[in-house]
Amino acid sequence: MPFMKGAIKKDEYYVVIFGCGRLGSRMANWLSSIGCSVVVVDRNESSFDALSYEFTGFNILGDATELDVLKEAKLDKADVALVLTTDDNTNLMISMSAKEFFEVTRVVARAYDTNNIKMFSDFGIEVICPTLLAVENVKNALYFISGDEK
Amino acid sequence: MPFMKGAIKKDEYYVVIFGCGRLGSRMANWLSSIGCSVVVVDRNESSFDALSYEFTGFNILGDATELDVLKEAKLDKADVALVLTTDDNTNLMISMSAKEFFEVTRVVARAYDTNNIKMFSDFGIEVICPTLLAVENVKNALYFISGDEK
Numbered sequence: 190m191p192f193m194k195g196a197i198k199k200d201e202y203y204v205v206i207f208g209c210g211r212l213g214s215r216m217a218n219w220l221s222s223i224g225c226s227v228v229v230v231d232r233n234e235s236s237f238d239a240l241s242y243e244f245t246g247f248n249i250l251g252d253a254t255e256l257d258v259l260k261e262a263k264l265d266k267a268d269v270a271l272v273l274t275t276d277d278n279t280n281l282m283i284s285m286s287a288k289e290f291f292e293v294t295r296v297v298a299r300a301y302d303t304n305n306i307k308m309f310s311d312f313g314i315e316v317i318c319p320t321l322l323a324v325e326n327v328k329n330a331l332y333f334i335s336g337d338e339k
Numbered sequence: 340m341p342f343m344k345g346a347i348k349k350d351e352y353y354v355v356i357f358g359c360g361r362l363g364s365r366m367a368n369w370l371s372s373i374g375c376s377v378v379v380v381d382r383n384e385s386s387f388d389a390l391s392y393e394f395t396g397f398n399i400l401g402d403a404t405e406l407d408v409l410k411e412a413k414l415d416k417a418d419v420a421l422v423l424t425t426d427d428n429t430n431l432m433i434s435m436s437a438k439e440f441f442e443v444t445r446v447v448a449r450a451y452d453t454n455n456i457k458m459f460s461d462f463g464i465e466v467i468c469p470t471l472l473a474v475e476n477v478k479n480a481l482y483f484i485s486g487d488e489k
Contacts, residue, residue, distance in 0.1 A: 211451075211452070211453065211470045212470055212473050212474060212477070215453075215470070215474045216474065216477055216478075219474075219478065220481075269481065271477065297477060297480055297481070299473065301361075302361070303361065303365075315480060317473050317476050317477055317480070319469035319470065319472060319473040320361045320362055320365070320469065322469060322472040322473060322476060323362050323449065323467050323469040323472060324362060324365045324366065324369075326467050326472060327362070327366055327421065327447060327467055328366075328369065330447055330465060330467070331370075331419065331447070
């Protein structure tokens with residue numbers, strides 16, 4: 190189904206999250222709390238401990254670079270894929286599968302290395318780069334240092 | 340000297356950066372490029388490879404939890420300390436030394452774990468939390484999911 194702003198109610202959204210670390214677990218808890226259907230995939234069982242008691246979604250223990258795991262997560266039904274593992278290459282592989290093979294309309298991935306941002310973008314994947322966000326944030330905090338710049 | 344917005348020219352600023360990883364090295368390169376005096380401390384020599392060819396500051400190879408290393412970095416003269424190692428406990432220890440012992444006016448630290456943010460704040464340390472920034476960023480990217488929320 191086409192992904193249109195405001196066209197679908199939030200409780201009809203199906204979001205698959207890859208990586209249940211600090212970022213993934215927080216997104217899972219939040220999306221679940223606002224009524225989305227959420228599935229979280231991680232290869233470490235203990236990572237699911239970060240999910241809150243109120244989390245109503247499902248966990249899949251497995252390696253998301255394997256096609257069977259992506260199928261088990263029903264990625265073909267997903268409105269959004271959040272690809273948030275700690276490895277950029279893994280994230281790129283999952284994102285490309287989600288985009289090209291499962292035709293997920295919105296794929297948002299994390300890039301650790303700022304040098305990889307363009308690679309994700311080139312494939313139509315939206316990128317979040319925590320390092321770059323932190324750099325911008327520290328620059329803003331220190332803005333007055335360069336306050337005399339044009 | 341008191342740290343006043345716009346009161347000191349950027350080329351009179353002395354900034355000590357702890358941790359020359361992705362974030363630390365980018366800040367070092369940027370601060371050096373706008374004319375600040377910069378010293379970068381890291382315990383891994385190879386991390387300094389991330390400094391740009393144009394970087395005009397100094398590197399100190401050493402463990403910043405040792406007082407001698409902080410003295411060698413002339414932390415007592417620093418206008419700003421950026422505490423950006425990959426370990427929250429190390430960052431807290433360095434930040435507290437910078438604040439209490441060396442009386443650095445502005446100490447900005449990275450917290451990896453969102454649960455540690457308050458601990459830093461309680462000691463008057465400014466905190467940057469890349470995870471939290473990424474969470475907010477993904478939430479904003481997916482805002483329309485919850486567009487029907489009040």
